[in-house]
Amino acid sequence: WLENRLPAPATRADTRGTQTRKKEFHHSSRQPLVGDWTPTDNVVFMTNYTKAMTEGYRENLKNKTLTVVTIGGNPYCMEKEEKERTDENSDVQYKGYVVDLIHEIAEVLGFKYTIKLVEDGSYGRKNERGEWNGMIKELIEGKADIACADLTITYEREAAVDFTMPFMSLGIGILYKKHKKEPPRLFSFMSPLAMDVWVYLITSFLGVTLFLFFVARFSPYEWVNPHPCVKEPEELKNNFSMKNTLWFTIGCLMQQGCDIMPRSLSTRVLAASWWFFILILVSSYTANLAAFLTVERMVNPIESAEDLSKQTKIPYGCVKSGSTEAFFRNSNFSTYARMWSFMESYRPSVFVESNTKGVDRVKKGDYAYLMESTSIDYIVQRECELYQVGALLDSKGYGIATPPDSPYRSIISDAILKLQEDGKLHMLKERWWSGKGKCESGKDTQKVQGSASELGLANVGGVFVVLAAGSCIAIFICIGEFIWKMKNIPRNERDHICVELLREIKYVICCYGNTRPIRKVSDVDGVIQPGNGLPFMPLTGYQDMNKDEEKERDLVRYDVDRDDTPQKFTYSNDSKTNIYEADYYSNYKASDV
Incomplete structure (x- = not known):
């Protein structure tokens, strides 16, 4: 290669004064000096050999036509539509990222190019016999000068051909x-809570209802006088019947309240535990329901x-x-x-x-x-x-492939670097x-x-623990209330506390009704106390009225005339007289006179 490109020899004097024939060899007559050759020292390259060779290749590349092989695929190389095609040259028959990239590199380096598609439609793979196919094969066989496509730089390909610096960084992904999107379900309002939470919620509702029913019947302070005006009632009544207890728990669950409220400490503790349980669960449900309605799952x-x-x-x-x-x-x-x-x-x-x-x-x-x-x-x-x-x-990159030891690799890499900086x-x-x-x-x-997820038992399990703890505390308080009640009864008027406790449990379990005969309890002075026998806890609504101070009330009734004149009732006391007029349907109207 050197012998064919050596110019005429030149004679130079060495430092020892002897005449030695030296040959200054060039790549061509237009390229700069790259080194000297002598029979004794062989080839001596200049220190700026690489730069000089690169400049020479760059000049040689100008106005040269390169064959660019690529492969079809969006958006790298696509055939133009019929209305976009022209008959000037073949390179304008394609469009895409690769076509524009080659055009920009050609503008920087000043060469011409033609684009063709790879014959077998492959990128390049080496088989068991060590033979390549695709664009790599065409580069090795000299059918193309460069290969520009979405061609990944790999170790195996780098050993067969040369690659420029990457013009695009990428990685393997999954498409x-x-x-x-699922259509809305009929019972989509149940989505914020998991199915096991709904099951536990229904179980807790039924369990608290039964638990409150038995605790209310067992507690002596829930048995009250049904007629507060009667000073010595014959029987007591418990407002927490099964229907009322069920209505109380479901009213609390729906946050609507109820007209029946617990009286004893044990039932109040149990009710407070149920209220706290409902507070946390309903708040969590409401917050998660808003997320389910607004976030696309x-x-x-x-x-x-x-x-x-x-x-x-x-x-x-x-x-x-x-x-x-x-x-x-x-x-x-x-x-x-x-x-x-x-x-x-x-x-x-x-x-x-x-x-x-x-x-x-x-x-x-x-x-x-x-x-x-x-x-x-x-x-x-x-x-x-x-x-x-x-x-x-x-993580890898796309690069432009050139034949092995191609002089254009570094030049094209410089052009890619310039395009990147610009x-x-x-x-x-x-x-x-x-x-x-x-x-x-x-x-x-x-x-x-970022989509919302249902609340599982692990998220709301704490409120079930609070409810269970409140129920257990209510049991101990209820037993304590019963023992306190029995302690206030003289020993000769009751059985042993354990016997009384078992008898009361039997009465509660058998559900004998909402009323029971009142038990006369004698205090230490022998005075019979009505009601529940607790002087510090009087009967609700009961007032000890003094008959001496009570005003006399007279009710005078007049007969109804045949012409349906209103009835007249006269109610008199010390301060004023009220006349009540009632029409035929007993709709009363009062006026002061």
């Missing part, structure tokens, strides 16, 4: 179809590559003879190795000929496609029913990725993570 069967590898219901694959296939085939990571074993053994085959066919298969449903994240970003901007699952599986690479990506997108968001993973 999947969104699940359709999306159910996704897979959230990451780990989820994808642990199931076999949804098949997944990638493009055939691509870098993604090589990544899984050569990976030693357990998850990716398991995924490759599944893809290789699954039938029918999960591998596709191109990204377009892979996307079409994803649209049909029940298929996940593994592809570069840049292509996924482009697709999800235009196909709103698709989205990217999880994070990227790796912001043109970013402008090209925005033009072809986001410029014509119709979807609002390319990724819905954040929406899935």
Whole structure:
């Protein structure tokens, strides 16, 4: 190579004064001096040899026509429509990111180019015999000068051809179809709470109702005089019948209240526990119901590559003879190795000929496609029913491939670096990725993570503990009230406390009714006390009226005339006289006279 390019020899004197023939060799007559050759010292290159050679190659590249091989695919290289085509030259028959990138590089370096599609439609893969296919094969065989496409830089390809610096960074992602939004259910109001919470709530409601019923019947302070005006009643009444108790608990549950309220300390403790239980549960239900009504819920069967590898219901694959296939085939990571074993053994085959066919298969449903994240970003901007699952599986880049030891690699890398510094690479990506997108968001993973979730038993289990603790405390207080009641009865008028306790439990369990005969209790002075026998807890509504101070009331009735004149009643006392007029239907009207 040097002998064919050596110019005429030149004679120079060395430092020792002897004449030695030296040859100054150039790459061409237009290129600068790169070194000297002598028979004794052989080749002596100049210190700026690399820079000089690069400048020489750059000058040689100007006005030269390069053959660019690429592969079809959105948005990198697409055929123009009929109305967009021209007959000037072949390169204008295509459009896309790669076409614009080659055009920008050609503007910087000043060369011409022609674009052709790869013959076998493959990126490049080495088979068992060490033979390459696709664009890598055409570069090795000299059918193309450069290969510009969404061609991933890999170790295996780098050993066969040369790559420029990456013009785009990316990683492997998972493309999947969104699940359709579920229509509202008839009982969607039950969604804020899990099913087990609803079961426990109904059980607690019935349990508290029965518990309050028995505690109220067992407590002596819930048996009151049904007629407060009667000083010595014959029987006492308990307002907490089964129907009233059920109405009380359901009124509290619906936060509507009830006209029956507990009187004794034990029933009040139990009621307070039930109220606290309802307060927390209803507040949690209301807050979570608002989230369910405002947040769109999306159910996704897979959230990451780990989820994808642990199931076999949804098949997944990638493009055939691509870098993604090589990544899984050569990976030693357990998850990716398991995924490759599944893809290789699954039938029918999960591998596709191109990204377009892979996307079409994803649209049909029940298929996940593994592809570069840049292509996924482009697709999800235009196909709103698709989205990217999880994070990227790796990190790599796209580069322009050249034949081995090509002098144009460093020159094209410098041009790519200049385009990156000028912001043109970013402008090209925005033009072809986001410029014509119709979807609002390319990724819905954040929406899935931010959706509302039902409250399980672990979230609201504490209120059940509070309710159970309040019920237990109410039992002990109720027993204490009964013992206190028995202590106030003389020993000769009652049995042993345990016997009385068992008798009372039997009376409560057998449900003999809401009334019971009053028990006459003698105090220490032998005076019979009416009611419940507690001087410090008088009967509700009872007033000891002094008959000497009571005013006499007269009621005078006049007969009704035949012409239906109103009846007249006269009520007299010391201060005034009221005349009540009543019509035929006894609707009274009072006036002071």
